Amino acid sequence: MTDETTARTSAASRRPPARAIKGLSDRAVGWIFVAPTIFLLLAINIFPLIWTIRLSLTNYRANRTTAEVSWVGLRNYERILTDPDIWNAMQATAHFVIWTLVLQVLIGFTLAYLINKKFKGNDLWTTIIVLPMMLSPAVVGNFWTFLYQPQIGLFNYFVGFLTGADPSSFSMIGDVALAPWAIVIVDTWMWTPFVMLICLAGLRSIPDSIYEAAECDRASKWRQFWTITIPMALPFLMLAVLFRGIENFKMFDLVVQLTGGGPGSVTELTSINLKREAFEKWRTGYASAYAVILFVTVFGLASIYVKALNKVKER
Amino acid sequence: MSFSVTQPTSRQKWFAGILVIGYALLTILPLLWIIATGFKSPSDAIAYPPKVVFEPTLEGYVNLFTTRTRLSPEALSEAGAPQTWYDRIVRQYGMVISGPSRYGERFLNSVIIGFGSTFLSIFLGTLAAYGFSRFRVPLKDDLMFFILSTRMMPPIAVAIPIFLMFRQLGLSDTHLGMILLYTAVNLSLSVWLLKGFIDEIPIEYEEAALIDGYTRFQAFYKVVLPQAATGIASTAIFCLIFSWNEYAFAVLLTSGTAQTAPPFIPTIIGVGKDWPAVAAGATLFLVPVMVFTVLLRKHLLRGITFGAVRK
Amino acid sequence: MKTILHDLTRLRRGPWEMVATLLIALGVFMLMQPFALWLYSYSFLVTLVGTVMFIVVSHFPE
Numbered sequence: 001m002t003d004e005t006t007a008r009t010s011a012a013s014r015r016p017p018a019r020a021i022k023g024l025s026d027r028a029v030g031w032i033f034v035a036p037t038i039f040l041l042l043a044i045n046i047f048p049l050i051w052t053i054r055l056s057l058t059n060y061r062a063n064r065t066t067a068e069v070s071w072v073g074l075r076n077y078e079r080i081l082t083d084p085d086i087w088n089a090m091q092a093t094a095h096f097v098i099w100t101l102v103l104q105v106l107i108g109f110t111l112a113y114l115i116n117k118k119f120k121g122n123d124l125w126t127t128i129i130v131l132p133m134m135l136s137p138a139v140v141g142n143f144w145t146f147l148y149q150p151q152i153g154l155f156n157y158f159v160g161f162l163t164g165a166d167p168s169s170f171s172m173i174g175d176v177a178l179a180p181w182a183i184v185i186v187d188t189w190m191w192t193p194f195v196m197l198i199c200l201a202g203l204r205s206i207p208d209s210i211y212e213a214a215e216c217d218r219a220s221k222w223r224q225f226w227t228i229t230i231p232m233a234l235p236f237l238m239l240a241v242l243f244r245g246i247e248n249f250k251m252f253d254l255v256v257q258l259t260g261g262g263p264g265s266v267t268e269l270t271s272i273n274l275k276r277e278a279f280e281k282w283r284t285g286y287a288s289a290y291a292v293i294l295f296v297t298v299f300g301l302a303s304i305y306v307k308a309l310n311k312v313k314e315r
Numbered sequence: 316m317s318f319s320v321t322q323p324t325s326r327q328k329w330f331a332g333i334l335v336i337g338y339a340l341l342t343i344l345p346l347l348w349i350i351a352t353g354f355k356s357p358s359d360a361i362a363y364p365p366k367v368v369f370e371p372t373l374e375g376y377v378n379l380f381t382t383r384t385r386l387s388p389e390a391l392s393e394a395g396a397p398q399t400w401y402d403r404i405v406r407q408y409g410m411v412i413s414g415p416s417r418y419g420e421r422f423l424n425s426v427i428i429g430f431g432s433t434f435l436s437i438f439l440g441t442l443a444a445y446g447f448s449r450f451r452v453p454l455k456d457d458l459m460f461f462i463l464s465t466r467m468m469p470p471i472a473v474a475i476p477i478f479l480m481f482r483q484l485g486l487s488d489t490h491l492g493m494i495l496l497y498t499a500v501n502l503s504l505s506v507w508l509l510k511g512f513i514d515e516i517p518i519e520y521e522e523a524a525l526i527d528g529y530t531r532f533q534a535f536y537k538v539v540l541p542q543a544a545t546g547i548a549s550t551a552i553f554c555l556i557f558s559w560n561e562y563a564f565a566v567l568l569t570s571g572t573a574q575t576a577p578p579f580i581p582t583i584i585g586v587g588k589d590w591p592a593v594a595a596g597a598t599l600f601l602v603p604v605m606v607f608t609v610l611l612r613k614h615l616l617r618g619i620t621f622g623a624v625r626k
Numbered sequence: 627m628k629t630i631l632h633d634l635t636r637l638r639r640g641p642w643e644m645v646a647t648l649l650i651a652l653g654v655f656m657l658m659q660p661f662a663l664w665l666y667s668y669s670f671l672v673t674l675v676g677t678v679m680f681i682v683v684s685h686f687p688e
Contacts, residue, residue, distance in 0.1 A: 081666065081670055154345070252471055307647065
């Protein structure tokens with residue numbers, strides 16, 4: 001690399017006078033900093049990804065390494081995309097994603113709005129609300145099975161106390177109709193604080209001067225809420241929704257410990273379904289195709305997320 | 316205090332405070348319950364109605380850390396009088412302690428893998444973040460997006476090829492394998508967070524250092540690193556918490572020597588439905604994180620929003 | 627409307643990104659909707675096209 005190029009790059013980015021240090025150009029030094037990370041990610045993310053795509057075109061089974069492997073073309077994809085069971089798993093996931101988002105946005109935004117009133121001691125109480133999201137989802141899921149026990153469980157007792165129902169008459173994780181809600185409740189308990197924190201950041205980014213101006217124009221509080229607060233906080237809300245949506249689309253640890261996908265398969269979300277295909281039935285090729293479908297979906301959603309991120313950043 | 320139209324009135328503050336505190340109490344109730352259950356006797360733990368007042372016992376913790384065998388009354392009397400307080404607890408049930416349980420090892424594995432991967436991901440992440448922040452790296456935006464997207468991938472889907480790869484390389488169920496894997500997952504977070512922190516450090520400091528005759532690397536660790544220390548520390552806590560809590564990879568890729576606590580804790584329950592022991596295991600595992608969160612709340616809460624909102 | 631079509635033909639980033647985003651959203655909806663199996667069957671194709679399009683058009687000029 002010549003001095004001329006380095007001079008041009010530094011001029012373009014207003015960087016310090018880029019004198020070649022020990023024979024290295026600026027760009028080469030940059031690569032030295034970045035390369036180890038890129039290398040590790042290539043080894044542990046990209047290489048496996050390419051391997052998955054390759055496997056998805058075969059009938060390989062990881063528990064029979066000696067069996068002959070043959071190419072099956074796109075047949076795995078064809079079978080997955082016409083399989084009603086997997087379609088059911090997608091719908092179970094949709095139920096989980098949609099309801100957790102609705103509840104978390106409603107509760108999270110309300111809490112953020114209240115905390116933003118800056119009452120005394122609000123930061124300590126905020127921290128207490130945040131506690132669940134810092135904990136291990138698998139361990140949390142495991143102990144919620146205890147709280148959900150029909151007679152002895154605290155949750156059942158609480159519901160019984162409030163509604164007068166017999167605490168041993170219903171089982172949140174054993175009942176086909178209730179189990180999908182059992183996982184929604186725990187996830188909402190755990191992740192509402194996340195949505196709350198993002199909303200709080202959004203609310204705090206609104207300058208006071210806008211409200212003062214609205215006050216001068218005699219706009220009612222109600223009107224200020226809908227014409228200033230909501231629109232200004234909306235980009236942040238979008239981010240929280242996309243982030244939680246992606247996270248819950250791939251939900252595994254919490255739900256696998258809570259219900260294990262049961263009863264039957266009503267809470268068998270895609271990740272649990274995929275784990276069953278890959279590590280219990282050992283249909284590795286088939287499961288790889290399944291994984292690629294999830295990859296592409298998440299990758300697509302992630303690009304929308306980054307786009308939303310840039311929108312917020314422009315603010 | 317001067318009057319302002321945007322200041323909430325004290326009645327509004329009261330109202331908001333009561334609602335938020337009510338929600339906070341509701342939210343920690345399950346956590347307090349699990350801590351309390353760890354100190355209950357097995358019969359108190361499954362009592363109906365749920366017992367709020369009970370006689371605390373360390374039975375759950377004894378059961379968590381030991382394996383026990385049931386002896387016949389004759390064999391018990393031959394074994395002699397119980398020597399220690401934990402012997403005495405176990406004797407009530409006609410059993411003797413036959414050895415330590417695996418909980419200690421699993422907990423230690425969590426510590427080793429957690430700290431190992433945190434150190435590595437911070438080390439590599441700081442370098443990469445500095446590179447992205449200060450140099451014209453070709454394809455920068457694409458690389459940053461690629462790094463971010465690696466974190467969003469569903470772990471189970473990634474686990475299929477990792478499982479095969481680790482089997483080939485002999486990394487299955489090893490500390491090294493798990494440390495490398497968690498490092499790779501944490502790197503995306505650490506690069507993004509740290510880039511944000513380093514972007515905020517004025518570039519003039521380094522320019523001054525370069526003019527003083529420092530090399531690029533000297534400028535990096537003598538000027539930038541001390542400035543970014545707080546950011547690095549709070550990023551490290553996030554990486555540590557992630558590795559500490561991770562379950563999906565752990566349950567698929569470890570089974571013995573390198574198994575961490577999250578896949579192990581649910582297996583404590585066994586056939587006896589020993590809820591106090593499970594609660595004790597969960598308490599020991601979760602309480603450090605809770606204490607950390609409360610103590611470091613300023614940095615952590617800022618970090619969460621920063622990580623999700625800032626680029 | 628006319629300007630959007632015009633921007634699309636001039637390979638501008640904004641409107642094309644919008645098209646890609648809509649395709650991804652449509653694909654995800656088709657993947658998880660409970661109404662028709664054939665929608666589910668074609669969901670992956672739609673998401674894939676949207677995602678690839680997004681990667682390509684994000685390199686177009688503003």
